[in-house]
Amino acid sequence: MATETTGAVSSCVDSYGSAIGMPQLCFEWFPNQIFWLVLTLVVIFLVLSRIALPRIASVLAERQGTITNDIAAAENLKAKALEAEDAYNKALADARAEAQNIVASAKAEIQADLNVAIAKADSEIAAKTSESEAAIAEIRAGALASVEEVAKDTAAELVSALGGKASAKDVGAAVAARLKG
Amino acid sequence: MEGDLAHIGAGLAAIGSGAAAIGVGNVAGNFLAGALRNPSAAASQTATLFIGIAFAEALGIFAFLVALLLMFAV
Amino acid sequence: MADKAAEGSSLVFHPMDQFIIKPLFGDGPIGMFTVTNMTLWLGLAVLCIFGLMVLGTSRRAVIPSRAQSIAEMAYGFVYKMVEDVTGKDGLKYFPYIFTLFIFILFSNFLALIPMSFSPTSHIAVTAILGFGVFFVVTAIGFIKNGVGFLGLFWVSSAPLALRPVLALIEIISYFVRPVSHSIRLAGNVMAGHAVLKVFAGFAALTAVAPLSILGVVAIYGLEVLVSAIQAYVFTILTCVYLKDALHPSH
Numbered sequence: 294m295a296t297e298t299t300g301a302v303s304s305c306v307d308s309y310g311s312a313i314g315m316p317q318l319c320f321e322w323f324p325n326q327i328f329w330l331v332l333t334l335v336v337i338f339l340v341l342s343r344i345a346l347p348r349i350a351s352v353l354a355e356r357q358g359t360i361t362n363d364i365a366a367a368e369n370l371k372a373k374a375l376e377a378e379d380a381y382n383k384a385l386a387d388a389r390a391e392a393q394n395i396v397a398s399a400k401a402e403i404q405a406d407l408n409v410a411i412a413k414a415d416s417e418i419a420a421k422t423s424e425s426e427a428a429i430a431e432i433r434a435g436a437l438a439s440v441e442e443v444a445k446d447t448a449a450e451l452v453s454a455l456g457g458k459a460s461a462k463d464v465g466a467a468v469a470a471r472l473k474g
Numbered sequence: 475m476e477g478d479l480a481h482i483g484a485g486l487a488a489i490g491s492g493a494a495a496i497g498v499g500n501v502a503g504n505f506l507a508g509a510l511r512n513p514s515a516a517a518s519q520t521a522t523l524f525i526g527i528a529f530a531e532a533l534g535i536f537a538f539l540v541a542l543l544l545m546f547a548v
Numbered sequence: 549m550a551d552k553a554a555e556g557s558s559l560v561f562h563p564m565d566q567f568i569i570k571p572l573f574g575d576g577p578i579g580m581f582t583v584t585n586m587t588l589w590l591g592l593a594v595l596c597i598f599g600l601m602v603l604g605t606s607r608r609a610v611i612p613s614r615a616q617s618i619a620e621m622a623y624g625f626v627y628k629m630v631e632d633v634t635g636k637d638g639l640k641y642f643p644y645i646f647t648l649f650i651f652i653l654f655s656n657f658l659a660l661i662p663m664s665f666s667p668t669s670h671i672a673v674t675a676i677l678g679f680g681v682f683f684v685v686t687a688i689g690f691i692k693n694g695v696g697f698l699g700l701f702w703v704s705s706a707p708l709a710l711r712p713v714l715a716l717i718e719i720i721s722y723f724v725r726p727v728s729h730s731i732r733l734a735g736n737v738m739a740g741h742a743v744l745k746v747f748a749g750f751a752a753l754t755a756v757a758p759l760s761i762l763g764v765v766a767i768y769g770l771e772v773l774v775s776a777i778q779a780y781v782f783t784i785l786t787c788v789y790l791k792d793a794l795h796p797s798h
Contacts, residue, residue, distance in 0.1 A: 535735030
């Protein structure tokens with residue numbers, strides 16, 4: 294039972310290296326523990342408060358700023374995109390309207406040409422028609438006059454053949470009356 | 475003889491750990507019951523849950539400490 | 549105790565031996581400045597914290613690397629906790645609280661490495677932390693609120709006849725705070741490690757060895773959880789005490 298004299302360096306540890314009682318309650322270790330603990334805490338505190346925490350705070354702030362900026366930029370770009378889309382739509386509408394105008398004017402021109410051509414054709418046709426009608430009327434008049442002449446001659450021949458004696462004047466009146474009737 | 479009594483005392487003190495287990499179970503169970511009724515409020519109360527568990531647990535730890543003291547320090 | 553060690557049987561438990569403080573170099577007595585195994589593990593904790601919080605964030609990247617995002621998560625976690633519990637005016641004390649949190653977290657986690665030493669299992673360590681918080685918070689309370697800080701103990705919403713009794717209870721509970729604050733942490737860590745050691749001791753018996761190894765694994769998992777939760781609880785209780793000091797009205 295050699296405890297304190299040989300191997301043991303402390304009243305809290307026996308010569309076999311086992312704890313006597315609770316090591317937590319060994320008061321002769323307290324100054325050592327407290328010294329190293331306080332040293333540790335001071336070192337950690339200095340490291341954290343001088344270097345680590347401000348750095349992390351700045352990184353977080355920077356990230357927040359970056360995110361805010363990015364969101365703003367994205368909104369800006371979105372607005373620009375909307376603007377561009379509007380402009381595009383407007384250009385499209387303009388182009389469409391212009392195209393319609395061109396189509397309409399072309400149509401009107403063609404229509405006008407067509408009208409002129411039709412009018413010309415119509416007048417030509419009308420001229421030809423009236424010419425033809427005049428020719429027909431001439432022919433008809435010619436025909437009527439020949440008929441009258443033939444009828445007069447025939448009537449005079451008939452009257453003379455029948456033994457009558459008719460003046461050319463009477464025969465002509467009678468034929469004219471007959472032709473009229 | 476004294477050592478034997480101390481061991482018995484340590485065993486009795488260890489009952490306190492079981493009592494602390496009941497306490498912790500009570501806290502956690504009630505939290506769960508409340509959280510299932512109103513899940514949206516559960517997240518804001520986890521800190522309270524841990525504080526409650528810590529308090530209940532601490533008393534069991536004190537009982538354990540008494541047991542340790544009886545075992546090793548008396 | 550010597551007879552215990554001399555038993556030579558297969559079942560020898562020394563669950564408390566892992567908490568012994570030894571000098572790292574030589575064999576002498578432990579004076580105040582002796583470099584011990586506790587110094588080693590405290591130093592490792594400092595190195596790990598330095599590695600995570602300083603080297604990990606050294607690139608100051610807007611898109612963080614893994615280490616940097618862990619550091620930022622720890623920062624945001626504690627920052628939000630302080631802000632939520634103590635309010636905006638507590639943010640002034642954020643570096644102190646963050647120091648406590650990260651130190652306890654890293655000590656707890658490093659203590660989970662097998663054969664390591666756990667500084668936070670020592671009452672001397674946690675008592676310094678707990679009583680330090682207690683004294684600082686009480687000082688802040690008196691500096692910020694003057695005598696009005698005593699209003700913390702005078703429950704004005706209670707009936708007048710009850711107030712002295714309540715004041716007594718409040719005062720007792722106020723002074724018990726640092727004790728429970730420190731013993732909670734030390735007790736949890738110590739208990740977990742002692743239980744691990746006891747379970748590991750049972751592995752010497754062939755019949756129960758599989759069960760004991762399973763138990764060690766399970767308890768180890770629990771200890772990982774406890775390590776984080778105790779760091780969290782210590783920090784949030786510090787915040788709660790700080791809130792009481794800043795806003796003592798009940």
